[in-house]
Amino acid sequence: MSLHLDTRGTPPTRRAAPGARTRRRQRPSRWRTVFDLRVMPYVLVSPYFILFAAFGLFPLAFTLYYSLYDYDLAGTIEWTGLGNYAGLLADEKFWNAVVNTVGMFVLATVPQMLLALMLANALNKRLRFRLAIRLSVLLPLVTSVVAVAVVFTQLFARDWGLVNWFLGLFGVDPINWRAERLPSWLAIATMVDWRWTGYNAIIFLAGMQTIPRDLYEAAAIDGASQRRQFWQITLPMLRPTMIFVVLNSTIGGLTLFAEPTTFYSGNVDGGSVGQFQTVAMFIVKQGFREFDYGYAAAAAWLLFLLILIGALVNFLLIRRIGGTK
């Protein structure tokens, strides 16, 4: 504000020559100028906040409201207080979904981060066909998620899938990827990683390119190996980028839905005994297959809690990684 007033007060002395021109252009009345300075900023941010009220605040508040009631198929609605939350915490199927979600998240994210870092380090070298290489590793991102899940589901088919055929070349017996817990997690984690590793590598690469090259050259003269340079220069300097990437993956990973749903032909049960049902799938099943809105709403709040915990844990983890210099 003070800056505006400053420039407006000074023209007569500082801009003596173009004074006449300024006056001619300042045609808008005093009232319009005040409106423009005082009210216009609020007008500019208002579209966002109106939408936020309608499609952000309203659903959050009403999710809380719904979560306190008991709905059943017949359409009767009953106040239960925290009954839905207590029910969820005692519900084996809910805990199963939580374990699946966290399990697949860890199984997907840890290798993904390591591979993305290695890939970014490789992309950071002096390469020919740079654009073509970057485009190829980004390609998975622009494919559509359900289509890719369909393709991978066929790749992981038991009897004639390419993965089992390939493993068979090394004498491995066919694996029933969908039937068992760990294999199904592995297959789904593969789909997630195929899609996101290249993208995260490109983001890491962008971060790496902001690190001054002199640092590496000085380290090389001091006799530090490339491996040591990576751990002592690249990783610590990459911390802000890592926080961005990991928080993004946390939100995406803990709300995983499309890949596991497609892996079971569009069914939100997540396998015959729910061996790969995620929390997001659990919410859809409770809310839109069994029409227990209250239970689904309570599960949504617990999912949010899970995301907050996940984000916090990851944040602390990365701070430690960066801190060990």
Place this chain on the structure above:
Amino acid sequence: MTVLTTAARRGRQPSAPGLWHPSVMTKVMLAVAILLSIFPLYWMIVIASRTNSDAVAVPPPFLPGGRLGENIMAVINNPDAHFLTGLTNSFVVAGIVTVSVVIISTLAGFAFARLRFRGSSLLLLTILLTMMVPLQQMGVVPLYRLMVSLEWTGTLKAVILPYLLNGFGVFLMTQYTKQAVPDELVEAARVDGASTLRIWWNVVLPAVRPGMAVLGINTFMLMWNDYMWPMIVLTPDNPTVQIAIQSLNERFSTNYVLIFAGTALSIIPLVLVFIAFGRQIVGGIMEGAVKA
């Protein structure tokens, strides 16, 4: 350290021989990464261009057949698949959301970055905090009930409206405007008597265009791939492309060729756009990552 750094700068080439040269290991790793990135898509084309008996053959086929066009026509002409409707709907939904989000975010980003008004930092903080909330997943129940009471279920409105809200967009454009539009430029325009909206249009918009492109691509991808909410609120006869593929997958579960032709059809337009604008997209993603 500084002595060494200047020494390194002086004798750049000899001082650090091979520091930025890719080793054989690096080259092999890149080759594997590229192969793995492309292979599932290649294999999709292989199956989509063959017959159903080829799809389940052991050992699997590795070269494309000659039936791609035929199979794609079968998907398009299948009255139960609603595939063209799905493609068009997805373009409409993703297009409208992208344009709106970019405009809303650029306006708000300008206000937060370069205008002074009471409560601006508090409002920006609210956006930052709510950015972490996956609203569309968390709020499914009330959003669905809202769409039912408005009688909007099964329409594209129901898919578009909840996504016009994008806190990340506002945050990105605020950061970008701070970098790209110097305060002096805004002040100079004010002295010349330009109104706030005119400054936005004539000064801010031309300067933040790269940021808008990043946000636009990001939003379009997000919308194109959205699956959970459309699955809840739309019907199979008026689907988005993801829902259309899923119903192919459900209804024709053994007709692999039909399903794969559908997936190919849903992927090819985006891949073509990606290759055409590849340089800008890669540059945009990298720039956005560093600036945000």
